[in-house]
Amino acid sequence: MSVLTIALTKGRLAKKTLALLEQCGIRCDEMYTDTRKLIFEDPDAQIRFFLAKADDVPTYVEYGAADLGVVGKDVLLEKQKDLFEVLDLKFGICRMAVAGFPEGKDLLRSGADFRVATKYPEIARQHFLKHHQMPEILKLSGSIELAPIVGLADVIVDIVETGNTLRDNGLEVLDTVCPVSARLVVNKASMKIRHEEISRLIRAIGSQLEK
Amino acid sequence: MAKQLYTPYGFRDILFDESWQQTEIRHRLRKVFRSFGYRDVETPLVEYLDVFSEERGSISTQDMYKFVDRDGELLALRPDMTPALARMASFYYRDEDLPLRVTSSGPTFRYSSQYSAKQRQLKQTGIELYGNADPGKDAEVLAASIRALKASGVQEFRTAVGHAALVQSFLKALDLTEEEITEWSRQIESKNTFALEQEAQEKGLSEVQTRMLLLLTESGDAEVLTRGAELARTLDLPAMSEAFDWLLEIDRQLRLYQVETHVLYDPGMKPELHYYTGVIFKGYALGAAEPVLDGGRYDALLIQMGAQWGAVGSAIYQDRLLEALKEQDLLPEPFTCTLLTGPEPDLLIQEAEKMRASGEAAVCVPGLSDEEARAYAKTHGISRVLVCTEEGREQR
Numbered sequence: 001m002s003v004l005t006i007a008l009t010k011g012r013l014a015k016k017t018l019a020l021l022e023q024c025g026i027r028c029d030e031m032y033t034d035t036r037k038l039i040f041e042d043p044d045a046q047i048r049f050f051l052a053k054a055d056d057v058p059t060y061v062e063y064g065a066a067d068l069g070v071v072g073k074d075v076l077l078e079k080q081k082d083l084f085e086v087l088d089l090k091f092g093i094c095r096m097a098v099a100g101f102p103e104g105k106d107l108l109r110s111g112a113d114f115r116v117a118t119k120y121p122e123i124a125r126q127h128f129l130k131h132h133q134m135p136e137i138l139k140l141s142g143s144i145e146l147a148p149i150v151g152l153a154d155v156i157v158d159i160v161e162t163g164n165t166l167r168d169n170g171l172e173v174l175d176t177v178c179p180v181s182a183r184l185v186v187n188k189a190s191m192k193i194r195h196e197e198i199s200r201l202i203r204a205i206g207s208q209l210e211k
Numbered sequence: 212m213a214k215q216l217y218t219p220y221g222f223r224d225i226l227f228d229e230s231w232q233q234t235e236i237r238h239r240l241r242k243v244f245r246s247f248g249y250r251d252v253e254t255p256l257v258e259y260l261d262v263f264s265e266e267r268g269s270i271s272t273q274d275m276y277k278f279v280d281r282d283g284e285l286l287a288l289r290p291d292m293t294p295a296l297a298r299m300a301s302f303y304y305r306d307e308d309l310p311l312r313v314t315s316s317g318p319t320f321r322y323s324s325q326y327s328a329k330q331r332q333l334k335q336t337g338i339e340l341y342g343n344a345d346p347g348k349d350a351e352v353l354a355a356s357i358r359a360l361k362a363s364g365v366q367e368f369r370t371a372v373g374h375a376a377l378v379q380s381f382l383k384a385l386d387l388t389e390e391e392i393t394e395w396s397r398q399i400e401s402k403n404t405f406a407l408e409q410e411a412q413e414k415g416l417s418e419v420q421t422r423m424l425l426l427l428t429e430s431g432d433a434e435v436l437t438r439g440a441e442l443a444r445t446l447d448l449p450a451m452s453e454a455f456d457w458l459l460e461i462d463r464q465l466r467l468y469q470v471e472t473h474v475l476y477d478p479g480m481k482p483e484l485h486y487y488t489g490v491i492f493k494g495y496a497l498g499a500a501e502p503v504l505d506g507g508r509y510d511a512l513l514i515q516m517g518a519q520w521g522a523v524g525s526a527i528y529q530d531r532l533l534e535a536l537k538e539q540d541l542l543p544e545p546f547t548c549t550l551l552t553g554p555e556p557d558l559l560i561q562e563a564e565k566m567r568a569s570g571e572a573a574v575c576v577p578g579l580s581d582e583e584a585r586a587y588a589k590t591h592g593i594s595r596v597l598v599c600t601e602e603g604r605e606q607r
Contacts, residue, residue: 064500084401
């Protein structure tokens with residue numbers, strides 16, 4: 001049988017995922033070396049990994065270029081891809097929140113028109129629709145906190161971990177959208193065709209998490 | 212400079228070898244369906260929108276190509292063959308004509324999101340079997356579809372088989388809100404056992420209920436159905452135990468067709484289209500990210516159309532099947548042809564006709580140099596070059 005391919009989200013999530021997999025007996029020394037290689041293999045466990053940008057991980061998995069992937073719930077909610085979400089890995093924990101200056105609270109309640117800056121336009125749209133609001137949504141690519149400070153937007157929708165960046169800039173969390181953590185996702189076709197290997201892996205990871 | 216014209220987003224040209232492979236695959240599929248006694252029919256590409264309306268349970272009307280004709284009628288490009296074929300069958304056939312077996316092949320159209328590689332025109336070849344509902348008909352359609360996939364040449368594939376009533380009737384028997392039902396069925400479908408165990412505990416499900424909930428996330432051979440049927444009887448859920456028994460009977464018959472190795476029972480499967488009322492199945496092939504086979508039983512649709520019959524059908528997505536064949540390196544051999552060249556055009560025609568009469572393919576391009584002939588052959592997928600002169604034929 002051919003190897004299983006796993007797409008990992010570059011950065012902290014990848015490190016935590018590798019640590020978790022190591023507890024399950026899957027180790028890939030190559031990944032810890034400073035190399036320009038894009039694909040890494042663990043020949044014993046018949047698994048190979050590659051690193052991708054968070055936004056791209058669901059696409060790799062949806063199209064079957066990777067059988068499995070590890071990515072944040074925020075990206076999954078935003079991308080709405082057609083794949084199976086099988087495990088909450090309980091790391092990379094943070095929350096999606098609406099944030100802004102303290103006055104923003106009244107603005108959100110007032111029913112007045114307002115403007116939202118975010119990296120997650122779909123999540124923002126869905127959240128405000130639930131509250132019967134249809135603000136103008138601007139998609140930005142980074143440093144979202146800047147938007148209310150320079151007057152580009154009234155509030156932001158973004159990931160909040162400690163809230164330090166917000167506080168340092170006089171901003172605060174106005175409303176929580178949803179909790180976020182890393183998830184294990186599986187390609188739908190792989191789940192059927194390579195059912196035995198994949199469920200064995202899921203069970204192994206799942207029982208590590210319960211410890 | 213003239214404006215460059217190209218195909219609309221989601222549509223593409225299919226050239227030469229691929230077009231030939233498409234035809235060849237369709238031919239292989241239909242030969243199998245024919246061998247099961249399914250007869251060819253064609254319905255139009257365009258139907259009244261009504262045929263695919265919300266209540267029929269086809270895809271969402273938002274994802275259909277709709278338009279208004281000159282008389283103000285709402286029309287749609289067929290997004291799916293089944294409702295159109297059901298319309299046809301219920302219009303022309305009466306109860307005494309049953310069972311009725313039809314096969315049809317052609318493109319379907321649906322919108323997909325931008326910026327993904329997904330196509331909006333998908334070729335399907337499928338079968339429908341109308342008549343009173345029984346597991347035997349389901350087994351026949353499944354067996355014929357699996358045989359057709361085999362005949363296409365594809366090797367690694369599996370068909371997941373479930374039942375539309377299982378998850379719904381189990382969740383409805385629990386004390387859950389609409390939202391919880393949606394969320395739980397999503398968790399069941401994606402086999403998120405860890406989340407389900409937690410929620411079962413929070414909701415205070417009994418031990419047997421929890422076992423059933425987890426069984427719905429399993430998949431495997433008929434053994435999972437046997438356990439399911441037993442649990443359903445313990446829980447006194449007749450709709451569920453009937454569904455499990457129905458699947459067990461399908462499994463028994465699939466063994467007669469000897470196709471059971473390509474089947475995987477998946478009780479947690481969710482019907483993607485709302486018209487499915489009984490068995491549902493989806494076939495996956497290594498190398499294709501999306502199902503190559505899709506089908507199930509849809510009795511309610513026929514009743515809506517005024518016929519008191521049941522129906523079961525399946526469709527093979529040819530484009531995805533080709534993708535899998537390509538990935539598995541099992542595409543049909545491309546068509547072979549010989550290029551004839553030489554100084555005398557008339558001679559070339561005579562030579563080519565001789566070859567054609569003996570079943571070979573030949574194309575004439577007079578007056579090419581050796582180098583030009585080789586270049587031409589390469590561009591046009593020609594495997595052999597012959598130079599013909601009065602002295603004879605010479606291969607280059």
